[in-house]
Amino acid sequence: MTRWMQFELFWRSFFLQTGWNFAKYQNVGLTFVMTPFLKNLYKQYKRDLPSVLERYLEGFNTQPMMASFCFGALAKQEERMAKAKTLAEYRERLSEWNSLKRSLSITTASLGDRLFWGTLKPFTLLLALFIWLALNINFFEATPQQEVYWIDVFGACIVAFFAFNAVALFVKWKGISLSYNAPNNGCFGLTQFDWNKTIYNTKLFGMLLALGLLLGGLYYFLHDLETFLGLQFITRAVIVLFFVSISLMTRDLRIPNMYLYIAAMLVFNIVYLF
Amino acid sequence: MTQVLLICIIGALLELDTTYAFQLTLSRGIIAGPLLSLVTGDLMAGLQIGIFTELLFIDISPLGGLLPPSAAVCCTLSMALCSLGIPVYFAFFFGVIGAVLFSVCEVLIRKYRSLWLIRQEHTILRKPPYISIVVIKALVLSFAMTLSFLLFYSAVIGGSVARLLPFVPEKLHLASKFAFMAVPWIGMATLVSTFRLKTR
Numbered sequence: 001m002t003r004w005m006q007f008e009l010f011w012r013s014f015f016l017q018t019g020w021n022f023a024k025y026q027n028v029g030l031t032f033v034m035t036p037f038l039k040n041l042y043k044q045y046k047r048d049l050p051s052v053l054e055r056y057l058e059g060f061n062t063q064p065m066m067a068s069f070c071f072g073a074l075a076k077q078e079e080r081m082a083k084a085k086t087l088a089e090y091r092e093r094l095s096e097w098n099s100l101k102r103s104l105s106i107t108t109a110s111l112g113d114r115l116f117w118g119t120l121k122p123f124t125l126l127l128a129l130f131i132w133l134a135l136n137i138n139f140f141e142a143t144p145q146q147e148v149y150w151i152d153v154f155g156a157c158i159v160a161f162f163a164f165n166a167v168a169l170f171v172k173w174k175g176i177s178l179s180y181n182a183p184n185n186g187c188f189g190l191t192q193f194d195w196n197k198t199i200y201n202t203k204l205f206g207m208l209l210a211l212g213l214l215l216g217g218l219y220y221f222l223h224d225l226e227t228f229l230g231l232q233f234i235t236r237a238v239i240v241l242f243f244v245s246i247s248l249m250t251r252d253l254r255i256p257n258m259y260l261y262i263a264a265m266l267v268f269n270i271v272y273l274f
Numbered sequence: 275m276t277q278v279l280l281i282c283i284i285g286a287l288l289e290l291d292t293t294y295a296f297q298l299t300l301s302r303g304i305i306a307g308p309l310l311s312l313v314t315g316d317l318m319a320g321l322q323i324g325i326f327t328e329l330l331f332i333d334i335s336p337l338g339g340l341l342p343p344s345a346a347v348c349c350t351l352s353m354a355l356c357s358l359g360i361p362v363y364f365a366f367f368f369g370v371i372g373a374v375l376f377s378v379c380e381v382l383i384r385k386y387r388s389l390w391l392i393r394q395e396h397t398i399l400r401k402p403p404y405i406s407i408v409v410i411k412a413l414v415l416s417f418a419m420t421l422s423f424l425l426f427y428s429a430v431i432g433g434s435v436a437r438l439l440p441f442v443p444e445k446l447h448l449a450s451k452f453a454f455m456a457v458p459w460i461g462m463a464t465l466v467s468t469f470r471l472k473t474r
Contacts, residue, residue, distance in 0.1 A: 014296045019412045022381075023388035028412070031398065032405050039402070050399045057395050064297050117335040121302070122468045125328055128304050132321070139322050140458055148317050153308050164299050207469035214462050243456040247463035257330050257460050258343065258370055265367055265453040272449035 001037075001075060006176050008036045009071050013172060016064050025061035030070075037075050041082055052078075055097075062105040063112025065168045068175030070104050073188040076180050104188060111195050119202045120167060124160040126209045131156035133216055140221050214244075277357045278428050280313050285350025286421035292344050293336070294416050301346035303328030310353040319362050323352045326366060326454075329461020331373075332468065341380055343373035347424065354428040358436045361447065363454035368435060372427050376420075383419055387412070 012033040019028030034056055042049050062070055077097045084090035132139060135152045178189030222236060243264075250260050288309070291301040299305065307324020311317045327348045334342035352369030356362055394408045 015294075015409050015413075017297070018294045018409045018416075019387065019391055020293060020384060021388040021391055022384050024391075028391060028394075028405070028408060032409050035402060035405055049402055053399060053402055057398070113335065113337050117337065118468070121299070121335075122332055122465055124299075125302075125304060125332065126465065129325065132325075137321070139318075139325050140455065146318055148321065150312075150317060153317050153321050157305050157308055160304060161299060168298075203469045207466065210462070210465045210469055214466060217458065217462060239452070239456060240459050243459040244463040247460040248467065251333065251464055251467050257333050257464055258374065260460055261330055261370065261453065261457055262367075264456050265450060268449035268453045269446055272445040273443070 001072075001177070001180050005037060005040065006173075009033055009075075009176050010068070010173050012036070013064070013068060013071065016067055024057070024059040026064075026067075027057050027060050030060045030067075031056040033067075033071055034074065034078075038078065041078060060101065060105060062109040063116065065116050065171055066108035066112030066175065067105075068172045069108050069179040069188055069190060070101070072176040072179030073100060073104055073182070076182075100188075107190065111190070115195060115199055116164075116168065119199050119206065120164055123202055123206045123209075124164045126206060126213060127163060128156040128160040129213055130209065130216075131159060133213070133220060138220065140217065277313060278354045278432070279425070281310055281350055281354045281357060282421055282424040282428060284310060284313065285346055285354075285424050286417050288346040288350070289344055289420045290413065290417060292346055294413055301344070303331070303345040303349055306346045306349040307353070310349055314353060314357045316356065319356050320349075320353060322362065323349055323356075323366055323369070326457045326461070327352070327369070327373075329465070330370065330457055332461055333464050341377045341384075343370070343377045344380075345373070347376045347420070348373035350424055351427055351431075354424070355432045355435065358428075358432045360432065360435050360439065361450075363447075363450045364435060364439075366454060366457075367450065368431050372431065375427070376423055379419075379423060383416075 012035075015032055016026050016029035018032070020026060021028075031053055035053075038049065038052055038056075042052060060070075074097070077093065077100055081090060081093045081097060084093055132152070135156075137148055137152060138146055175189065178192055180189075182189040218240065221240065222233060243260075247257065247260060250257075285306075288301045288306050290296075291298060300309070303324040303326070305324070307320045307322075307327065308317065309320075311320020314320065327345045331342055331345055331348070334340070336342055348366075348369045350369075351372040352362075352365045355365035355368055360368075391408075394404075394411075398405050398408060
């Protein structure tokens, strides 16, 4: 695969989810990404292209950042199919292509969901929150009168944006070549990275940051009150403790946070009104 | 009203980043909120709405075919309502409700898109370069539908709340402020449990 073709797959991969639907998921996106490669591979046999595209238009679903591993591996297998000398050989490789498409999409989806949505996104959020707290931006109050500078606000946004995308774009770009060039026993290049260790270390660091943020937030929320253990202080502390413990409880019961907030809004309004 | 229109257009563009194009996380709360606040000029409100949105939705990830409420839609609606003079604690509540409603609409859109795509697939098989046109059409349709929803919701809910606001008792303002203040604590407690070390 040439560098230009890799770039074309990479660029088109940003539109993998454009036609997302409940019947075949990312099938249109996958076909869109793979079309330049397939056109190039079958340029001598243009009449075969529709039957090839028909296979790509079947159901496909994976995590968008990790999908690049599927593109490289599918391209490699497609080349092997195009080079098949007998019909039996072609059928055997076609069957391999089908199982590869299914199994690799599941594996990459599982890894990608854990790494990007489960770890990296919350981690970059923590990073931004820490920067804002360090810059003395009080986002806890309901009616903040604070004057903030755009450089402070967007500085943390830019850090979170680049921290997430540095990893995401690297995996997107590298995944194509790694899976395409992987040897037969190379697990399509997935073993080049220690995913579990990366997730574990990020989570460990994230846990420390999250605890730090919780304590830092508590200090920030309560430190400006004039009378320690006064009525306002106790009210605020009780609210914080109540919601932290309720949130931990509802998490175990798998109740989303937004329902907790909507319930709080309704209960508070009813209590205050009557 | 021009400000609301501008916020909705930017919001609909940001919403494309959630699923349909790029996925560079421009649509996440902590980025969409401050970006939209450049239109209203109230940086603090944008930042607060952005942070609260992200903390509130942190426990729902787009795994498989699951559709979490959109952070971009929540920020857009909250900022649009804020620009109509609605206090941030009310605007955020209606923004969250709007985002939940939008995810229900999105499920329906995706179901109907399947039917539309079946017809498009036949054309793609006859003319393979047509796939680029299908992608562009899908993007334009998604943008148009999101923009329609945002404008409709902002006009109907925003207009109604803005008219009712002078009649709302002070007690309800206080209660809504209290519930709003609870959001970061709910979110931060969730963040701690998000990083539970279960991978080994």
